[in-house]
Amino acid sequence: EEVKGAGVFGSFESSVGSFGSQKITLNWHSITDRMFDFLELGAHRLDCRGALQEHDRSSGRLITRALRIVVQGHTTSGELGKLEKNATTDSSTEMEITYIKIELDGKNILELDKLNYIYRVNGKDQLADTRRALGL
Structure with a gap:
């Protein structure tokens, strides 16, 4: 969101804590x-x-890292696609994400749960004060 007004010498964009x-x-x-x-x-x-x-x-070697992404949400649309000889149907399903968690080598690097006021980056709880203020 753009922040501007009295007490601010100009405007700037800032995160307001919502996605x-x-x-x-x-x-x-x-x-x-x-x-x-x-x-x-x-x-x-x-x-x-x-x-x-x-x-x-430094070593010149390839390193393999494990990536895990968990998403949860509700379906917003589904397309059956088309039916043609020797072709894919190009069907699709679209989901609205309400929860996402990304782990790299088993380390939680991002977790966002919109319905439960959870937002963690690199394991640090970014909304602990907000939940405490709301009595959650």
């Missing part, structure tokens, strides 16, 4: 039973994992 809409889109090559699971009402949770390779300049 805008965040969405994730799942693209499907074909229509499957799993795709329709996301059309059920309620929250859906995805646990995505990857292996990241980084080049260590």
Whole structure:
């Protein structure tokens, strides 16, 4: 948000402690039973994992790091796509994210839970004072 007004010598942009809409889109090559699971009402949770390779300049070796991203949210739209001979259906599902957690090598580097006033960066609780002030 832009901050300006009395007592401020100019305007500047600042975090006000809230986040805008965040969405994730799942693209499907074909229509499957799993795709329709996301059309059920309620929250859906995805646990995505990857292996990241980084080049260590000091040793010249590749280092593999474990990445884990957990997202939870509600489906906002689902597209069945198209049905053509020898082609993918290009179906998709879009979810509004209300929770996201990112771990790198088992270390919690980001956790955002919009519904429970949780925001942690590098393991540091950024909203502890806010929850205390609200009696949560």
